[in-house]
Amino acid sequence: MKDERTFLQPIGLTLKYVVLAVGAFIMVFPFIWMIIASLMTAGEIQLRPPVWLPAEPQFSNYSDLADSIPMGRLYFNSVFTSGLIVFGVLLSSSLAGFAFAKYRFPGREFLFYVILATMMIPFFVTLIPVFFIVRQLGWIDTYQGLVVPGLTSAYGIFLMRQFIITLPDELIDAARIDGASELRIFWRIVVPLVKPALATLGTFTFIGSWNAFLWPLLVINSRELMTLPLGINSMKSLYADNTNLLMAGTAVAVIPMLIVFIFLQRYFIQGIALTGLKG
Amino acid sequence: MYPKRLLSCLALLALLVAFSAVPLAQETTLTMLTHWGTEDQLAAQQAIIDAYMAENPDVAVELVTVDFGELRTKIITGRTAGISADVYHFYHLWLPDFVNAGVLAEPTQDALSYIDENVAQGTIDAVSTSDGQTWGYPTEVNPYLLVYNKRLLAEAGYDAPPANWEELKEIAAAITQVDDTGAITQLGLGVMAGWDSGIVHPFSALLYSNGGNYLSADRRVAEFNSPQGIETLQLYADLVANGGTDPSISGLGDFPSGTVGMVIMAPWWRATLRAAEGIDFDSEVGVAEIPVGPSGEAPSSIAYTWLFAVDSNSPNKPAAWDFIHWMNAEHEEGAGSAIGDFLVNALGAIPSFSHDQAAFADSMSDHYVSAFVAASAYARPEQIVAGGQEIKTLLQVEIEAVLTGMTTPEDALASVEMQANAILEEQRMMAEE
């Protein structure tokens, strides 16, 4: 038995690398093909028999984009709205989580159950009424309409409560004896101790709002307020006859985020792993 | 210390949010919503707007375009949100829904008489509700005809396009080529699955050429579930069975690449066909009348229209109508209008106004557009009715189901008829309530 294993090991190990490499190739290939196609001419994409590489890379495809797509504006809108949403979710979740974990007040149990219940409600159930409410508030086609409904998260409150409840009460007592205010306790003691949880929640919220499509599609009308996914959607019709430009536009919308991810991958992946265990 | 900073952060946030809501004070600003979204179309529309603004410095016009698939949604959601555009360009099938919901403003008396004097009655009817009220400036008139690839027909041994359904089936099957791997390399008749008009309009054109009706004349009940209608869908089933057509191949995408023999299409396709690499526009693109069905007597067709109209909530209705009028009116004898120029020369569509039809006659005299101009004389306008879009979508799906062998012509039409009549009745009740 043991002999067999050592004999088979090199083969098994090679096989593992082969499987991993094939999987990784499938994962990365669409991105590579997007970039290759974005450097072709419109004619090369439709050539029979097909060509696999552009005869001469058409970098001008990328400069052509600038004339018709306000990429800077799309990026600003995405960064601005996602940033506000992440900030709002982190702040509201940790404050409420802190209150639920470390304070006693009438109605606490009831309110917490309300939050648990709302956690189960899928987005689409509230889609129509929230659209209606945002409309009543006059927030259609504004940043507020895009941002405000996303500023709180029942899941975020739950997650932060679960983390904050594990902090020892003695820490908070000691601070109170030193005369610290409640806000100061929150900011100086609680927040630093739950940074990993905040990173997780922040990562999750960021990916969600950065990629959100259905809500912005309904709320945003003007070009000036479009986020990146809406930009990609409008490029689909703008470049219906120019797949090469469509690919170039999509690449510009996607690649910078991938680069950011590669630099921060440790935090992203650690954060994600944490939810699987805590959730 | 920190809490303070936190509070100032919050205050800043509130300020930012508040400020982004304040609109900048300006002169009269009009927003125009259209679906002409490709780069060339955007540039052409912007040129028209710039010319208008040069003549009217106190008016600013903003152009918003959305994909055709989202246009109706945008009009409705924008409207509910109270931030609707001032000027819409939309498909006339939606007119009754919009009118029932109070979306549209009645045109000025000047506008109505201008339309009355310069547009053919059939086209005016297409942009009017059943009470006779006209709601806007009609733009493109799009009848459907059989567009075919002369080279592919000749290679299959035919020098004339099909005149009836038997010939259509025969020629379509003869053009289709399947290679030894089972791949379809060439297809007889291309259909346009996944696009409501691309499926339902050609079906209607064939139905009309088979002596059938879509809705009753008073538009109270659906009439496509008739022997003529079943024959029309049976034609589709036969074409699938003999290999003449295949819904997985897009007539829209593949005809220009020269691998599809025939498509039933509208004139605005000219720009695409001219630019196509797989087919030579001048020598290879042919246009013929819709083949006549076994129960039909003469070729017929369907034509749909679009129109410019003004939102009833617009604070600048006179300015909006003035802008629409400026775009559609002729400013110099024989020069045609700005929109006419755009429709004819950028799209290849047929304009509604007589001065545009005259001014751009030369551009419409090529073998392609001239055939459609002739067809526009006899094509039946698409029947518009409240709930029409929903009925059309239901029919589209059932036709696709027949094309993919998922249902029979009889079941398909019976199912849509039942649902369509329920929708029509419900809409009538709603209107009465």
Added chain:
Amino acid sequence: MKTQYGVIDAPAAKAASLLPDMPKSALMRRRMLWAYVFVSAPIIALLVFLLGPILFSGWVSLHRWDMLSPVDEMPWRGLSNYVFLLTKDRVFLKSLGNTFLFAIGGVGANTALGLGFALLLNSRIRGRTLWRVLYFMPVITAPLALAVMFSFIFDRNFGIVNNVITAFGLPRQPFLSGPSQALMTLVFIAVYQFVGYYIVIFLAGLQGIPQDYYDAAQVDGAGKFQEFRFITLPLLRPVMLFVVVTNTIGALQVFDLVFATTGGAPANSSMTVVLHMYNTAFKFSRMGRASAMAFILFAIIMLITLIQVRLLQDRTYQE
């Protein structure tokens, strides 16, 4: 002593309010106030944007409403929206079936592949970080971008997949444009998008299993398969539960991907519930019917989640 963090019992609270001069009570009241301050904004937001809307949605689902007419003039329709959906709306029933197939295919493949690759990465492998990064790239990419990329990659005419398979002499496939292939192609794209996420989750779960268990098993002479069957799988059950439940909930709500690739075509063979709901609401202006659809899907999601939790948890207890 928990009392220090606030008021616990009614008498104390009463005493505090009666005797505001007492320093301790004042302190407790202030703390309680702070707690309300902390909680109020998110609670109000949740009421306005979640709980209120769900009640409103339920109310709308009993009416006919085009969203253009005033709310107080909606004609009452009772349960007829629900009855229509469950007995007459062929598109809804079809989309429900499609959505189930999409979820079953996606969840099955994601769980199997996610666990499989996590096991590979958990063994002695070099460059674990690099592999993880590569597999994770689609997770952070917008579904809209993936939809655009794959519409091109799977294009019947010019897509590279068809170019490659026809170069090998195989027949050209319609993929997203074929009624029998569209849904499965969407499943492939969805698995492509999320498998990296589940690999990371499973990997974290695997790394949480103490090495002692495996050492003990090896002393007992257990083989690799037995280790997997009797140690890894049972201890991974909570993670498995998380993966299956979250993935199912997500898959049943798929929208972006379908919207931007097939739009439900051909012949609704790839229509999903949320896309049909979007069309019903915003294309056909039937808010009541769309709301009813949302509730039916909500009920189904709750039911499936409960069943999954039951199945996956019960067995944990048995073992």
